[in-house]
Amino acid sequence: MRGAGHNSPHRLNPTVKSDCVANGFITLPKFGKVKLIQHRPIPDGFKIKTCSVTKKADGYYVTLSLEDKTVPTIKPDFNPDSITGIDVGLKEFLTTSDNEVTAIPQYYRKSQKRLRVIQKRVSRRKKGSIGRQKATKQLGRQHKKVADKRKDFHFKTANNLLKKHDVVAIEDLNVKGLARTRLAKSILDAGWSSFLSILTNKAENAGLLVVPVKASGTSQDCSSCGVKVPKKLHIRWHDCPHCGCSLDRDHNAAINIKNRAEGHPVLKAQRLRTAIAGLVEKPPL
Ligand SMILES: [Zn+2]
Numbered sequence: 001m002r003g004a005g006h007n008s009p010h011r012l013n014p015t016v017k018s019d020c021v022a023n024g025f026i027t028l029p030k031f032g033k034v035k036l037i038q039h040r041p042i043p044d045g046f047k048i049k050t051c052s053v054t055k056k057a058d059g060y061y062v063t064l065s066l067e068d069k070t071v072p073t074i075k076p077d078f079n080p081d082s083i084t085g086i087d088v089g090l091k092e093f094l095t096t097s098d099n100e101v102t103a104i105p106q107y108y109r110k111s112q113k114r115l116r117v118i119q120k121r122v123s124r125r126k127k128g129s130i131g132r133q134k135a136t137k138q139l140g141r142q143h144k145k146v147a148d149k150r151k152d153f154h155f156k157t158a159n160n161l162l163k164k165h166d167v168v169a170i171e172d173l174n175v176k177g178l179a180r181t182r183l184a185k186s187i188l189d190a191g192w193s194s195f196l197s198i199l200t201n202k203a204e205n206a207g208l209l210v211v212p213v214k215a216s217g218t219s220q221d222c223s224s225c226g227v228k229v230p231k232k233l234h235i236r237w238h239d240c241p242h243c244g245c246s247l248d249r250d251h252n253a254a255i256n257i258k259n260r261a262e263g264h265p266v267l268k269a270q271r272l273r274t275a276i277a278g279l280v281e282k283p284p285l
Helices: 106-124 130-164 182-190 192-205 249-261 265-281
Strands: 025-028 032-035 046-056 059-068 083-088 094-096 167-171 209-213 237-239 246-248
Touching (some): 083 249, 094 249, 106 130, 130 192, 167 192, 167 249, 192 209, 237 249
Parallel strands (some): 167 209
Antiparallel strands (some): 046 059
16 A cells, blocks of 8 residues: 555644634644634634645645534435525515515614614714713624624524525525615615525535525516516515416515526436436336
8 A cells, every 4th residue: 555645644634623723723633732824714603524734845734624513414415396485575584485484583673773872872972082982882792792693593594494495596686776775775784695695605515505596576577477567665465467366475576586496407407317316216127
């Protein structure tokens, strides 16, 4: 037996603890505590799984592989038919195509109010005064509290969706012109875009899929017959005069989002793969 790999003196795979990286140091067996230049931070909710140390001309390199502990099961062969669409609402945080609603949590609105109160306190007090310094500190703490709560809510909501579905269709919100609308403000308030990045990361780590689809017209088109049924923002119900379809506005939009994702090439490929596997598994006649 010869060659590189595990026996190479230039490469080691020590067993490390999940908390081996802290404050710019890494703790390795035999080496002990070593100073570390970290190129990327370890994201929240992830644990260090394996570690490899490589010797290069300009020093030692440590490569860490991470594991997301918060997603319970990994499905390498996702089911393309286990799919839901989600719609961002002005009223609710999200509505799925199965008409499951996730409300914007009450505490979030409350802490937003408190944030405004402290913000006023800061601007009322004289610049440079101790009173203003105190209020500024208070404001910083409140901001962190709001951010923490929101993140926690986003993680829980993403987990709930991925527990039930293998594929989640979303509106592609990277659209020009959206910034001017009322919907854009609601998206900012609810932190929709940071939620989507958490959802996408979690899905990727679990071998599942998030599919962004074209956003235009999802609330106007009828999810049953496809004809456009124009309605203003305050109209909360979709009543189709062409086919008689009648359902909640956001529910209708979520079904459209789901339908638009159905033709995604990854889903088609997965269906084909499942079909071929099914053929192979059939006993010969
Ligand atoms: Zn219709």
